[in-house]
Amino acid sequence: MQSSCGVTQDCALQPSPAGYVVCTGLHIASPIAASPECAQMSTLLDSAQLATQLVWQGDAELWRIVGLSVRVSLMACVLGGVLGLALGAWLAVARFPGWRGVIWVLNTLLALPSVVVGLLVYLLLSRAGPLGAYGLLFTPTAMVFAQSVLVTPLIAALTRRLVQDALAEGGDQLRSLGASPYAAALLMLLHERRAVLTIGLTAFGRAVSEVGAVMIVGGNINGVTRVMTTAIALETSKGDLALALALGAVLLGVVALLNLAVAVLHGAAQAAGQRREAWVA
């Protein structure tokens, strides 16, 4: 048979009604067959073309995977954000024996490999593990849990530095107004909300782009736990580099759109706040 890339090959895959070859791994109609000959064409240009085509055709499978990726990572960031912001703010003002050691550990955890997190969470959630009874392994919940573990130290470490710097500038003044040290630290999060948002986006970037943890605790089960990064890993292992790169481009585009949406929402919230204040005045 002849695939859309023009290379005659003996492909075991079935042609789709649109004339494309259906790849078994992702079940996404790809104009480029998953063969070694086609892999030679996996240039950046081809990938961009393919990415555009995938988005343009509105492939349901693709959007399901994108949706799960964004959902899992957003939930992980919310969970990690609550814990990380509270922990970071506390560490900015708390002083206790061993405080420096805790900061050292936290900063070291910034380089925590996602596969190690995946392995630890796997051990916790596997049947023999302490949380095995809940049956969470190979579910999106396990993936959220693993990604939360991954982003919490990142959020906490960045928050501690942010709050500590802000307190150096205005901590005494807030305390003079009657704020306790922890209340002053939390007020600094409000004061530095744009920087907090940036920390959130950084954490989201870390979560959505990691593959090790979700692969181990999610299992890359088609239709259940397959996310963008595991799909990319799968396509790469199958040799379909163009499709893998195209999926990567889609992932990047989704994150870019999310960043844009946050920036627009932030601007709109600010304008609304000013209008509300003006109305009250």
Place this chain on the structure above:
Amino acid sequence: MTRVPPVAMVQATQQLVSLQHASVRFGAVTALHGIDLTLHRGDRLALVGANGSGKTTLLRLLHGLVLPSEGQCGHHALQPEGRPATGAMLFQRPFLLRLSTRRNVSLGLWLRGLPRAERAAATERALHRVGLAALAARPARELSGGQQQRLALARAWALRPDILFLDEPTASLDPSAKREVEQLIEDFANEGMTVVLATHNLGQAKRLAQRVAYLEGGRLVVERPVSEFFNHSETLPLEAQQFLKGEMVWA
């Protein structure tokens, strides 16, 4: 029959904060050496001295923002109220949150646990008091330097503190803004607030204070009533005389 002293007299002699041989160290640096100083109710005390003499650290110590490394710092209850004296501090560069002017004032009241309605009323009163009511909705950080300092004063005044600590409140202001802020401080002091002012502007100390304490290298060199400090400078220790002469050249 025992004669009870009038309330005003009791208040005038009542101690609010007393320091006994208080020293403050930051690591290897000693910012204050063995300070003995008493702050009375209704005082208007100016702390003068060159940059780095320890004025700000002394203010922070009196306010309770730092603790003495050695010696004692006693905060006494108000009489006849029987409650601890409250303080608020105005800094050289006011720190304003990225919120509206109104919310910056309201914040201090919220931290003190005032109910919403009372908070709103007190905020409006404070903004009117410093002439910023028309700018209540504007982001605080967009105000001019003088307006920001007035806002910081409103924020402090709204709390109705018993002691107002001022750390070079007009250091970076133009002459008209300086006059406005000084007038507000004068008004607050006239309302009965105890005022402690750190400044290296001797004219300001003369205008606003009743007592002057001169610091050098973290030591309290001399403390005198304002008229005696400026009019009988020959009786002052040599360091204070030199400081006065140096400052007088600029005055």
